[in-house]
Amino acid sequence: MNTQEIMQLALKMSGFDEVPGDSAIYRAGDGIRRVLFGIDIGVEELVWAKEQGYDLVIAHHPPNAALAYGQVFRRHVDFMVSWGIPKDEAEAAVADKLVDLQISSKTENFTRILGMARLLDMPFMNIHAPIDEITRKTIQSAVDKVLPAPMHRVVDVINALDPFPYSPVKAEQIMGDPDLVVDRAPVLIGAFTNGGYDVAKVWYSHGIPALIYMHVNPADFRKIKSEFSDKALVLTGHMPGDYVGALIFLRELKKRGLQITCVGFEDLV
Ligand SMILES: [Fe+2]
Ligand SMILES: [Fe+2]
Numbered sequence: 001m002n003t004q005e006i007m008q009l010a011l012k013m014s015g016f017d018e019v020p021g022d023s024a025i026y027r028a029g030d031g032i033r034r035v036l037f038g039i040d041i042g043v044e045e046l047v048w049a050k051e052q053g054y055d056l057v058i059a060h061h062p063p064n065a066a067l068a069y070g071q072v073f074r075r076h077v078d079f080m081v082s083w084g085i086p087k088d089e090a091e092a093a094v095a096d097k098l099v100d101l102q103i104s105s106k107t108e109n110f111t112r113i114l115g116m117a118r119l120l121d122m123p124f125m126n127i128h129a130p131i132d133e134i135t136r137k138t139i140q141s142a143v144d145k146v147l148p149a150p151m152h153r154v155v156d157v158i159n160a161l162d163p164f165p166y167s168p169v170k171a172e173q174i175m176g177d178p179d180l181v182v183d184r185a186p187v188l189i190g191a192f193t194n195g196g197y198d199v200a201k202v203w204y205s206h207g208i209p210a211l212i213y214m215h216v217n218p219a220d221f222r223k224i225k226s227e228f229s230d231k232a233l234v235l236t237g238h239m240p241g242d243y244v245g246a247l248i249f250l251r252e253l254k255k256r257g258l259q260i261t262c263v264g265f266e267d268l269v
Pocket of ligand 1: 060128131132242
């Protein structure tokens with residue numbers, strides 16, 4: 001396979017029509033056989049991969065170079081609208097964070113890792129939203145199969161998916177009664193990052209009883225809890241959440257004859 005075919009496979013598996021703004025091929029490669037995959041790839045991993053003779057390095061998180069993050073964060077609007085939330089409310093819920101992303105992107109050093117990939121002549125790409133979208137769909141369909149259900153059952157269903165049984169960090173309900181029976185629990189993953197307080201507030205205000213985030217910052221969580229402590233919030237945890245989609249994708253690459261080394265949960269590929 002070549003890097004283009006690998007990206008196309010990720011798009012096909014996740015349902016994206018085009019490469020989203022947080023994913024890219026930085027240094028193309030052909031005749032790929034050995035792949036190193038990591039959630040975060042830095043210069044160290046690139047150097048090690050080169051020494052070990054890998055043909056390609058794939059990162060999940062963007063290596064400070066794909067700067068159209070806002071385009072992906074706007075997927076929160078699509079999620080809300082698809083569940084019947086008015087578009088103007090959905091747009092308002094992401095407005096501040098879009099500015100934050102634009103401003104903070106200006107500080108990014110987008111030369112270091114990509115510059116080293118070039119100097120090392122190491123094929124390199126990152127696949128972010130497509131892998132997260134595979135995670136979202138996988139968790140959502142597992143959860144939907146058991147709804148309506150008490151929240152502890154929702155959490156158990158997530159913790160049965162790979163790699164949760166092998167992860168020291170488990171999906172956890174961090175707010176609300178574990179016996180609360182819910183009929184809806186949207187999985188809000190695959191939109192670059194979590195929606196924080198602003199997005200959670202809109203969902204809960206529209207009567208959604210439970211939300212599933214991958215992570216949330218502690219200050220946002222305090223605000224959410226002060227207003228919506230009767231609702232439920234589950235965090236999958238960052239690494240097990242990212243690896244749900246990553247493992248599914250990497251197993252497909254393996255089926256196509258590629259040899260995969262994975263920095264985390266390698267035995268599960
Ligand atoms: Fe992710
Ligand atoms: Fe992540």
